[in-house]
Amino acid sequence: MAQNTAIKVNETSRSAVGRDGVLDIAARLFREQGYGSVSLRKIAEAAGIKAGSIYYHFGSKDEIVAAVLDAGIRVVHENMRDAVTDLRADADGETVLRAAIRAHLRALIDVSDYTSANVRIFGQVPQSVRDANLPTRRAYEAEWDSLLSQLKKDGTLKQDVDIRRLRLMLIGTLNATLDWFDPDRGSADALSRTYADVFLNGILQRQDT
Template identity: 35%
Template sequence: MPTRKKSIVRTPGRKLRKKPIEQQDVVAEFIARHNRRPKKSELTRARLLDAAAHTFKEKGYALTRLTDIAKRAHAQTSSIYYYFESREAIVVEVLRIANDRTLQRVNDFLAELPLDATVEDRLTAAIRGHYDIVLSQDPYTMAHMRIFDQVPPNIKKQFLGVLDETTAIWRQLLLEGQASGAIRADIDLSVTRQLLLGMMNWSIEWFRPGRLSVEDIAQQTATILFDGICTR
């Protein structure tokens, strides 16, 4: 009696699932900042923060819910509480990251200058660095610009100490400018700093790429700071 051959059922090979683009970006940024690959929990936390930054940027503080953040991060809403105790804790972290990125960008531009750079050169470099991050479409920076005036007073108060790290750079640069004679002695430096930062931060609302580049805007700002707009 002939033996019956067993039929072999071939199942299609299991395809590897590619990581979503946003997750690839989170991994790449984590490696760049920490020089190692993230643990699963670190990756999830970073993905939640990225989702929060994008959502706050688009919807503002009042209209953003934890469910919105979870949906964008492809996570369960309940899992957020494993990493953050509240929506306010997420807001504080998003603001902190935005401030850290701004501070780092300004310091990067200052670090490119030679040791004998004038105070005018240093202020101009700081202005270029600030515009470079503010107008970069960075979601954390854009979220910061949109929601900071919307968050409750207790969050603002908690965050003022972090903001002071950034303003300290400008305070020092302006003091050096006044001490060197580049800035007039009768100018109130606190007012100057607030006006300068306000002007640069507001550019996110009106700047559109085209006639002038980010570098052009930065140079215009430096020219107005040192030379004014009058012809005399």
């Protein structure tokens, strides 16, 4: 019979993918194909179950995509905050900013289908789902604003930078990476270094030195 799959997962029932399994697969498909192209039947098939069975775990497609979006922000938020707090207490401003940029980019590219799915499909989901995701987003944005404000206060950044604009520009730039990044052409870490170099020092050849 079909018991070969049963032995693989022995802690729970024979092949149960469960709520988390469905969510993982949904996040991957959303990241790969966008929101509109991923039907519940596609998710179900990838999970090895039937479409109707999804409704045991979720009340609607919106509920699935909302869960994916929220998890996406939470992951990148935790990654970014941990990367900053893990630094030595005497780390200078530049080091802190570089760590934050690196953590965001890694969450996008290396760590999480949830985070990359969030960036890719946020603009495609129904308004109500976007709205439900807003509080989580706002919390992450506040983390960045707090960090950037600190860097401005301690003199690391120029005094005329607009925190909100800078944050939108930074995150926008990092997120845009998803549209073209190819791991065969370079690592996420190397790219994050390039990003930081440009943002911190600019691309203009300087007369001084």
